[in-house]
Structures are given as structure tokens and as C-alpha cells.
Amino acid sequence: TVNYTSGAISAAPAYAGSIKLVALNVTSGGSIPANIWPSSPSTLVNTFIVNSAAAGNIVGLPGSRTVNKVLDLKQGTLALAGNTLTLVSGSTIYRTENASVTKTSGGISFPSDKNVTVVYQPTAASAPGDITTGIELPGELSKLVITRSANVGNALITVNSAVTVNDSLLIRNNLTANFQVTAKGAVKIEKDNYSNATDPVVSF
Numbered sequence: 001t002v003n004y005t006s007g008a009i010s011a012a013p014a015y016a017g018s019i020k021l022v023a024l025n026v027t028s029g030g031s032i033p034a035n036i037w038p039s040s041p042s043t044l045v046n047t048f049i050v051n052s053a054a055a056g057n058i059v060g061l062p063g064s065r066t067v068n069k070v071l072d073l074k075q076g077t078l079a080l081a082g083n084t085l086t087l088v089s090g091s092t093i094y095r096t097e098n099a100s101v102t103k104t105s106g107g108i109s110f111p112s113d114k115n116v117t118v119v120y121q122p123t124a125a126s127a128p129g130d131i132t133t134g135i136e137l138p139g140e141l142s143k144l145v146i147t148r149s150a151n152v153g154n155a156l157i158t159v160n161s162a163v164t165v166n167d168s169l170l171i172r173n174n175l176t177a178n179f180q181v182t183a184k185g186a187v188k189i190e191k192d193n194y195s196n197a198t199d200p201v202v203s204f
Contacts, residue, residue: 008033018068020047023059026076027052031060042066042086052076055098064106067091073099073136080106092117096149097124097131110138114166117142120157121149122173125196129155142167146175151194154201174201 002013003024012035021037023030030052037045039062047070050059057076064084069091075098078085082105087093089111095118101108110116118137122129129152137144137159144165146157156174164182172192181204191199 002036004032004036006030009035011035012038015044018043018046020049021045022049022051023076024049024051025053026057026059028054028057029060030058032062034062037062037065039063039065043068046070047072050074050076050078050099061085070094071136073101075099077102080104080108082106084109087111087116089113089115091115092119093136094119094121095131095136097122097129097155100134101136103135108135108138110141114138114140115142117145119145119147120173121145121147122155122157123148123150123152124155125153126155126174130158131155132158133160137161137163140164140166143170144168145170145172146200147172148192148194148197151196153196154198171200171202172197176203 001020003022005025046068048067049072051074055075058079059076060079061083066086068088071093073095078101080103084106086109120131154174159177162179167185169183169187171189191197
């Protein structure tokens with residue numbers, strides 16, 4: 001695991017294989033240096049975790065980069081600006097209410113086979129735990145999971161763009177769809193595995 005908070009290093013580390021990279025307690029406007037996250041090899045970062053010092057803090061990339069397994073948006077804003085973050089087939093995106101992704105001319109490049117899973121997992125009940133989906137949700141994906149990551153009451157996840165779910169849609173928290181949600185596979189609506197959870201309220 002490589003934790004980056006601030007500053008720079010004069011020489012690139014000699015990584016042995018793939019890494020988990022954590023933007024940890026980054027203050028607003030901090031960007032990961034290019035010699036900590038080089039563009040080559042593209043297989044370097046298996047897991048990228050954004051866990052900055054506060055929900056409003058901005059984390060930047062050194063350029064267009066690739067995540068090969070997990071993009072975990074815990075806290076803070078991942079500002080792609082004009083960069084492209086590429087996700088490999090089989091990747092999973094996790095997002096809480098304290099995190100988001102923004103772009104200007106860049107964005108997220110999802111795998112062409114649509115094999116990606118997105119998991120929304122609030123850490124608090126409504127209203128502070130509510131999430132409105134953003135650019136982390138592709139127009140088509142394999143699995144969509146609406147859940148939580150702590151023993152809290154239900155929060156509301158609002159789907160803010162049209163989406164097609166090819167494999168499975170699992171709903172364990174409240175869900176409202178402002179745009180069409182097309183489910184081509186199994187749909188399961190059930191109470192989450194936490195004592196403070198209640199039956200999901202779902203509105204399509």
C-alpha cells in the first residue's frame with residue numbers, strides 16, 4: 001500500500017508489482033505527483049482509494065491513468081479535469097456520500113464489454129447520507145448495488161442518468177430513479193444486513 005498525503009519526491013520509487021494507492025488526508029487542491037503514479041506500466045495501480053481530509057477537499061491526478069481493479073471513493077472530490085481515468089474490465093467502483101468525481105474535458109473510460117460494478121454505500125442515514133449519482137455511473141454496466149457501509153438507517157440514492165444493468169441489480173437501501181433504469185438480469189430488493197436498516201423504499 002502506498003499512502004500519499006502531500007509533497008513530492010526527487011526520484012520515482014522502484015515498485016515491485018502492482019500497488020494499492022491511497023490519497024490519504026490530502027488537503028484541497030493536492031495532486032498526486034507523476035513519479036509516485038507514473039503512466040507506465042498501466043497495470044501499476046490495482047486499487048485507488050480517495051480518502052482525503054474532508055469531503056470538500058479536491059484530489060487531482062498527474063495525468064490520464066488506469067485503475068485495474070477497484071476505485072474506492074470514500075471522502076473527497078476526485079477532480080479529473082482534462083484527464084481520463086481508465087477502468088479495466090471487471091473493475092468495481094465504491095462511493096459514499098462524502099465523495100464524488102468531477103471532470104472538465106476528461107472523464108472516466110469504462111471497459112468496452114461493460115463489465116463493471118458500481119456500489120453505492122452511504123455511511124450515514126438521510127439526509128446527510130443521501131447520494132445523487134454522478135459520472136462514476138456509466139450508461140451500461142454489469143452490476144449495480146445499492147447498500148450501506150455502516151450500521152445506520154436508510155439513506156436515499158438518486159439515479160441521475162439513464163442506466164442499463166445487464167447482470168444484477170441489488171437494492172438494499174432507498175432508491176429513486178430520475179431517469180430510466182433498465183434491468184436485463186436479476187433484480188433483488190431486500191432489507192440490508194444491518195440492525196438499523198429498514199425495508200428499502202424504491203421509486204422508478
